[in-house]
Amino acid sequence: MKVSIIRNFFMLLLLSLLVGCNKKPTGPSQKSDGNLLPNGSFELKGEPTLEGWQAADTNLASLAEDAAPGGGRWSLKLEADWAPTSGFITALVPEIHDGDVLRLSAFVRSVGDDGGGFIALLVGSSLNRPVSKHKVASSIEWTFLSFEDTLIVGESDSVWVLLSSFHTEIVPRIGQFDLVSLEKINE
Numbered sequence: 056m057k058v059s060i061i062r063n064f065f066m067l068l069l070l071s072l073l074v075g076c077n078k079k080p081t082g083p084s085q086k087s088d089g090n091l092l093p094n095g096s097f098e099l100k101g102e103p104t105l106e107g108w109q110a111a112d113t114n115l116a117s118l119a120e121d122a123a124p125g126g127g128r129w130s131l132k133l134e135a136d137w138a139p140t141s142g143f144i145t146a147l148v149p150e151i152h153d154g155d156v157l158r159l160s161a162f163v164r165s166v167g168d169d170g171g172g173f174i175a176l177l178v179g180s181s182l183n184r185p186v187s188k189h190k191v192a193s194s195i196e197w198t199f200l201s202f203e204d205t206l207i208v209g210e211s212d213s214v215w216v217l218l219s220s221f222h223t224e225i226v227p228r229i230g231q232f233d234l235v236s237l238e239k240i241n242e
Contacts, residue, residue, distance in 0.1 A: 091148050092216065095161070095235035096127050103129040105144065112141035115220070123162035123197040123233035130233035133172060135223040142228075143219035145182060148237060151214040153207060156241040159216060160201035162233045163192035172230025174200055175217040176237075178208055182215060193221075197233070203240065 093107040103118035108131075110116035119132040133142045151157070157176065165171040171193030190200035208214065216237055221228045 089236075089238040091157075091237040091239065092146055092235055095237075096122070096129070096233060097131045098127050098129040101128065105131070108144045108146050110144045112136065115140075115142040116144055119231060121231065123164075126162065126233040130231045131218065132166065132229060132231050133218065133220040135220040135228040138222035138224050140220055140222050140228075143217055145177070145215045145217050148214045148216060151206060151208060151239075153209070154205065154241075155208070155239055156203060156205045157214075158201060158203045158238045158240050159190075159236070160199065161218070161235040162197045163200055164197045164231050165193050165195050166229035166231055167195070167227065169223075169226045170220070170229040172218065172220050172232060174232070174235070175219070176204055176206070177215040177217050178206055178212050180209075180211050180213070189217075192230075 094104065097108075097118055098104060099106060103120075105116065105118070115134045115136055117132045117134075118129050120128055122128055122130045131144065133144065135142045159174055159176055161174045163172050163174065171191065173189045173191040175189035188202060188204045190202050192198040192200055206214065216235065218232045218235065220230045
């Protein structure tokens with residue numbers, strides 16, 4: 056009986072190693088286990104989608120077949136319409152508590168000389184809150200943006216990720232976003 060238990064243990068160990076070797080490596084185009092956003096690459100199963108995101112103006116948010124390196128095939132394209140712009144999207148992030156430390160990151164690039172965009176976290180009882188912490192990119196090359204923030208979350212507050220084009224009054228301003236990730240880093 057003791058021999059069969061040991062043999063079964065080693066068979067299970069060998070089987071788990073073999074199964075583990077067949078797993079696909081997780082890269083930027085796949086949702087990592089720690090990403091709190093369900094769709095940071097703006098595609099699911101190779102198809103473009105804004106699932107998990109809410110556009111302020113659907114006419115200003117589109118999906119472009121032009122992704123950041125390692126980002127699959129699709130990215131988000133946001134156009135500015137005025138000042139302040141409605142060229143932004145948000146994702147509500149559930150189960151965030153006071154004192155949580157979050158890391159928000161994304162690849163962002165400008166479409167044209169005057170474009171670009173920013174990533175931000177919003178905390179409050181509505182989306183009409185000033186952006187407290189954010190990062191900006193205005194290069195025509197894909198630029199990696201990342202920041203960490205310790206959140207102060209009240210009892211009735213919610214947390215959103217915000218992706219936005221820049222404000223404009225005359226010049227067209229367009230930004231692209233890909234591989235957006237939000238992770239809790241204090242667990």
